[in-house]
Amino acid sequence: MTGIRPATGSRPARVPRPRPSSGAAHRLLPIAEQLLGGPLPLRLRAWDGSVAGPADAPVVVLRSRRALRRLVRQPDELGLAQAYITGELDIEGDLTDGLRTVWGAARERGLRPPKLSLTDRARAVGTMVRLGAVGPRPPVPSSQARLGGALHSKARDRAAISHHYDLSNDFYALLLDETMAYSCGYWTQDEHEGGGGGGVHVDGEDEDGRERGYGPADAQRDKLELVCRKLGLAPGSTLLDIGCGWGSLALYAAETYKTRVTAVTLAAEQARYVTEQVAARGLTELVEVRLSDYREIRAGSYDAVSTIEMGEHVGDAEYPGFTATIHRMLRPGGRVLVQQMSRGAVAPGGGAFIESYIAPDMHMRPLGDTVSLLEGAGLEVRAVESIREHYTRTIRAWHRTLEERWAEFGALVGEETARVWRLYLVGSALAFEERRMGVDQILAVRPSECGDSGMPPTPRRWYEEGDAR
Template identity: 70%
Template sequence: MTPDRTTRTGAAHRLAALVEDALGGPLPVRLRAWDGTETGPADGPVVVVRSRRALRRLLWQPGELGLAQAYVTGELDVDGDLADGLRRMWAAARERRLHPPRPGLTDRARAAATAVRLGAVGPRPPVPATQARLRGGLHTKSRDRAAISHHYDLSNDFYRLLLDDTMAYSCGLWTEEHTDADAAAAQRAKLELVCRKLGLTAGARLLDIGCGWGSLTLHAAEHHKARVTAVTLAGEQAAHVREQVRERGLEDRVEVVNQDYRDITGGDYDAVSSIEMGEHVGDAEYPAFAASLHRRVRPGGRVLVQQMSRGRNAPGGGAFIEAYIAPDMHMRPLGETVQLLEDAGLEVRYTESLREHYVLTVAAWERTLEERWDEFTALVGEETARVWRLYLVGGALAFEQRRMGVDQILAVRPTAEGVSGMPATPARWYERLDAS
């Protein structure tokens, strides 16, 4: 028998009434429940609650994390454009039609009664296997290694499938000549811009902290003849970079070190780079990190930090990203990071926002994920693939809507006499980047 989609006693209508009471406004998306009933706007995406377990997760874990758990397990899904659905929710929040739940005793009692009627009351569902489980003190070396491994040691095969041939897992630089398909060109333009900002020349010593899969390390060694010490905490990354160094015959120019940045020794580097690694350092630990950047570079040497940021009142990562993608990460407004770098003795000379560039970069990764969905699910399983779909779609929207940003910060360690050695103007940095 086909369920009556108009009845007010269907699961969808009961859920909608509960949600609207809690949010203080109408549903911005359509809702379909496990019994086939629907309610809400007729146009746009449909949020599908496939089982009562999704509701039970929200009872035990209200908010973003409970919703994410239900989505990655497939208990909750979106029929239609996921980005459109998330965009509508954020638009509703901005227009103040919706507000965070602040349930009182009466609201809680009504919610509990609805949950009982819907058959959703029960024991706490198990945490999805893809959710990080870290132990130990925040930002101890052992916990940081586990946090990095959770994300970056997923497998080199996974990242080869997701990324372009540069294996750069950071924001690219999309010049006017780049089309939507030119993700590799955008990454090469970014790598060349970093090398130019750092003033790399043949024989220059570069310390690449958080080198990833070696995109900057290899570019600097091949195209600028720099001598690079590449540091990563992820074992899978270190193995990949070493393999690339052997294949390209760069053993005399590149050293790969698999260790914590706090264990780096030596100094007097001509340049130091940190590309989207500073988010993993931690809030309390960042002053010591900034001091280590100053300590490692010689007087007159340059430091380039490319790092994600957040707006003053924006949450930055959020519960989902911190539980599934980058545990223990911390983002701050750009100005606070600049202050921390200057407090360490560095002189910040230029900052450049790449926020809109990250929208294009993440969109390219998300297209690859969708186009090769079967390959991804065969490699890592559907739950992990769904984690990445939610991460990439949500990340692109966060950059689009300025809840998150990403910036290149170029600093120098001045000499005792205050000499920076910086060029009078930066114009030449950008000449013919599309041809790099």
């Protein structure tokens, strides 16, 4: 097109400048980044359809202004959790990827909220007002725990346990495998792998006649077998199982090792379930079920004591009394196995979301502190085994079941509670994956007055194939 000139006096056509979007997402993005202290690792989609943020990032959906009102009044983990639970906020696609992205960005970029000037605050408040984010405080979700009374009193502990474990036996039967073990499994093979390997897994066929590979139930049975071996159970042994859950260990020890078990729980639904299973399996001569607080156990001379992920509910100030009870219940030479979750010294609790919606008053401490408390009670710690990675696999199996049977869970407990559990399982699996939480098996013994532990010279037989009895 060379040689062509515009007519004398004419001007080049004016190219309109793009106008900045006035959508809610575009207004919220700079505020979010200012509060976060760096670029937002997420893409926002607001209730008006506007979208802002990195195109390749997980998409957070704000479905209503109510989500914004909730976050303005409570701009923390609990506010975000409440918005998600109620469905006011959602994440498109995989929730695990979304949370991993957020936590990874916070860790790698060292994002920290900056100190905002009065002008910054005024500007943010003005934007929120224009977006309709200022209004009545949204109601607290009905699934949040509401406890009263003194911390870790018997009545409050009973209420806290009931909030979590008495949700319904039908719920846990839907979530868990046939062992009804609600604790970290012990994965001796890759999932769906058939044959070979250690543990007690026996291959078979599923209901469709196809060969069944290794799965969550096998990992739980391998965990139960390992616990029994570490405790040295044998026919006629006596076991006190504190916090017996739905009886997976008590029933396994009685059926497989002919051990006499006292199974203790604070949850009425669990006690009912275990009692029914004991009768159905013909184990009434071997298993006694007690609906009781551990502090109400007065006397005993047991060969072994087990507490599988129950110590997290005891409380920090009460834990020395808990370990003293374990010591008192054991005969000299008796063993105790504590399987317990841990967190760092900076954040020893369960976190605001877990303590509000899952396990009220939960307390986890560093592993070394628990070992010291056991030793302080007069117990000798003989072995500690971290099984942290096993919990990532266990929880992801539960989460997979939740997603595959989502409609059934919703019909059973309601959409809000189902979303509570989705967030709980996804967040917990990531916490173990990224080593923000741990879980360990701690084996200890009550030595005799002359120092005899009665322990084998090596732990080799705990992990051997075949019958270790």
